Amino acid sequence: MRLVIARCSVDYIGRLEAHLPMADRLLMVKADGSVSIHADDRAYKPLNWMTPPVTLTEQEITDEDGEGIGVQLWIVENSKKEQLRITIEAIHSEMSYDLGVDPGLVKDGVEAHLQQLLAEHIDTLGEGYSLVRREYPTAIGPVDILCRNADGEHVAVEIKRRGGIDGVEQLTRYLDLLNRDELLAPVHGVFAAQEIKPQARTLAEDRGIRCVVLDYDDLRGIESNELRLF
Structure with missing residues (x-):
């Protein structure tokens, strides 16, 4: 630096x-x-x-x-x-000053669980979607999820609890890098969060990034309150 x-x-x-x-x-x-x-x-x-x-x-x-x-x-x-x-x-x-290798952002429990659940139910993003990998490595940090859409094209997914402009900027940097790889391009972007701020949605859509609001309870399945033996 x-x-x-x-x-x-x-x-x-x-x-x-x-x-x-x-x-x-x-x-x-x-x-x-x-x-x-x-x-x-x-x-x-x-x-x-x-x-x-x-x-x-x-x-x-x-x-x-x-x-x-x-x-x-x-x-x-x-x-x-x-x-x-x-x-x-x-x-x-x-x-x-040499800052060395950064360990990266440690996600909080809910955000990490959202990533896991979305990977398990990747068709939440659309019919025909398939998972390639969670935490897909890049030179500037791991992409939360890399998947393919129904047309077989790659999609990079950035997941947040509350989606702000910084998250859109982060995904934009990933997309810029991933689209330089001829084996992956074209790579589309999905910004997924429990809540997406209006300014972030406007910026994302202006850059061709699709926004998806995640329902945490829906993804993990709301447990029944009824008593049961097993």
Whole structure:
């Protein structure tokens, strides 16, 4: 993990163009190659970012005589030739630290049980669905469930108790990675939760991700209150 607090401007060059004017920001470069630019608000969401695989080139801007003018240019480019061009006027602080391998999120009992129950009753997602694997491994963490739909296409399922925007973002990253695998693509997404927030549903549907509300009691089967010997 590399953290740089710097006065910078950022230009995105790709399908659209976006510009962040000169200001103090946090630049974050992770071990997986992702680069993100943060302001001191917006909670966890970056102002702009680029997911791996990317290349990061750092160079010093010079004048007509080839002399450095104290300004750096970072060029972050992905496989689609989209670029983040970060012009750094001044670096206030910089540090690097190896965080090591993260053990991943430990799900609470209900969320883990939802995953188990949905895997056992995968046809809850639709007729003809079949399970491939629970906790399907990827380079950025395991997908809760990987299955196939009735057409034989792969479907990645992210399961939450309460589905928020962060869960949609997490599934989006999984889908981006899984769809690069020719043996799996195309991979569709399902965001499944006991409760899905309206903003999360809107974001998911905008990205072509289907939302499914899970009934925990229905999945596990509501036990009868009648007395019985066995």
